[in-house]
Amino acid sequence: MYKINENYLKLPGSYLFSTIGKKVRAYKEANPDKDVISLGIGDVTQPLAPAVINAMHKAVDEMGKKETFKGYAPDLGYEFLRKAIVLNDYKNRNAFVETDEIFISDGAKSDSGNIGDIFSKDNKIAVCDPVYPVYVDTNAMAGRTGDYLEDKQKWSNVIYMPCVKENNFAPEIPEETPDIIYLCFPNNPTGSTITKDELQKWVDYANENGAVIIYDAAYEAYISEDNIAHSIYECEGARTCAIELRSFSKNAGFTGTRLGFTVVPKDLKCEGVSLNSLWARRQGTKFNGAPYIIQRAGEAVYSEEGKRETREQVAYYMNNARVIREELKSAGYTVFGGVNAPYIWLKTPDNMTSWEFFDVMLNRANVVGTPGSGFGPSGEGYFRLTAFGEYENTIKAIERIKNI
Numbered sequence: 001m002y003k004i005n006e007n008y009l010k011l012p013g014s015y016l017f018s019t020i021g022k023k024v025r026a027y028k029e030a031n032p033d034k035d036v037i038s039l040g041i042g043d044v045t046q047p048l049a050p051a052v053i054n055a056m057h058k059a060v061d062e063m064g065k066k067e068t069f070k071g072y073a074p075d076l077g078y079e080f081l082r083k084a085i086v087l088n089d090y091k092n093r094n095a096f097v098e099t100d101e102i103f104i105s106d107g108a109k110s111d112s113g114n115i116g117d118i119f120s121k122d123n124k125i126a127v128c129d130p131v132y133p134v135y136v137d138t139n140a141m142a143g144r145t146g147d148y149l150e151d152k153q154k155w156s157n158v159i160y161m162p163c164v165k166e167n168n169f170a171p172e173i174p175e176e177t178p179d180i181i182y183l184c185f186p187n188n189p190t191g192s193t194i195t196k197d198e199l200q201k202w203v204d205y206a207n208e209n210g211a212v213i214i215y216d217a218a219y220e221a222y223i224s225e226d227n228i229a230h231s232i233y234e235c236e237g238a239r240t241c242a243i244e245l246r247s248f249s250k251n252a253g254f255t256g257t258r259l260g261f262t263v264v265p266k267d268l269k270c271e272g273v274s275l276n277s278l279w280a281r282r283q284g285t286k287f288n289g290a291p292y293i294i295q296r297a298g299e300a301v302y303s304e305e306g307k308r309e310t311r312e313q314v315a316y317y318m319n320n321a322r323v324i325r326e327e328l329k330s331a332g333y334t335v336f337g338g339v340n341a342p343y344i345w346l347k348t349p350d351n352m353t354s355w356e357f358f359d360v361m362l363n364r365a366n367v368v369g370t371p372g373s374g375f376g377p378s379g380e381g382y383f384r385l386t387a388f389g390e391y392e393n394t395i396k397a398i399e400r401i402k403n404i
Ligand SMILES: Cc1ncc(COP(=O)(O)O)c(C=O)c1O
Pocket: 042, 106, 107, 108, 109, 110, 112, 132, 184, 188, 216, 218, 246, 247, 248, 249, 254, 255, 259, 260
């Protein structure tokens, strides 16, 4: 008789966004005349940049001709894309990364979940609280997190690093030493980030304690301040302790197109074993590459037009972020984030729980946001709004929130 992976049974409830989806559907069914605006899920709304579309058209034509047709992509991804990444994302930022340290993928969600394959089940992970749920849930699936403690809304074998307004949403070095540390800056969901000097402290700590950092930089394109690192490899010593995850979803609108990459430096070794080799082995066995057409589209993001056009998209969303932040602040809300990230993290008014405020927003303003508690216990009492909506809808939503 076969057996299932029972770790799946330990996972609490349904995924945050399906719960939200159900609530919104029920509301719309009961109120078909209401126009509900979503500032909830972190999906983009602007179309792909013309430079990206042109590159895709060209690549489609190549696939239709015998001379230029492409089958399976090389294991690490096409060299043209990896070279563009090395130059633009690393060399130009004084960070040393080589092309054979870059693994092209279909996005940061799968990589952040799959990276656990190369680590022993016996590692203890540390996560920020609140956190992008994928890090915790995929470790739970792998049997690394112990048991879920319903009353605490925590896993028994996970180190939680609270990120709350009292510490400026910056995790503090935990008392217990973790083996694997997940960091995401700029942060989803809090919209906050840490300075390069603060990040350097984490790199030093990981090197001193034999820990590895999984650094999710999916939102680096939203950094507007100077003292913040776009890559962890801008920090000294990061090549011996950090893996970096990147995505084309938020900087170039590839959420539906799917493209990302993971950097595993060759200097990153665990008792002499190269993690680069392990990840190459893992990807070579379980993954057959991102499509050629999409990798060409990714390359176009680094062209002069591509850079200009995607910068404009980011600016569009950041203008939404500014409007949300400023308008809600002037209406008396306590708001965080939205300066180096497309997320605004607000304190729920009148000590409402996150879900109570969700219901108020849905029922009274017809605006959908994300309850902070869905990202972890320290998210209770907070609420996330995203800047990824259309400008007109964002304005409309904010007016409605102000009139609650
Ligand atoms: C922190 C973080 N990492 C990764 C992802 C997923 O990125 P991708 O679309 O590349 O899978 C998201 C998406 O919302 C995210 O917020």
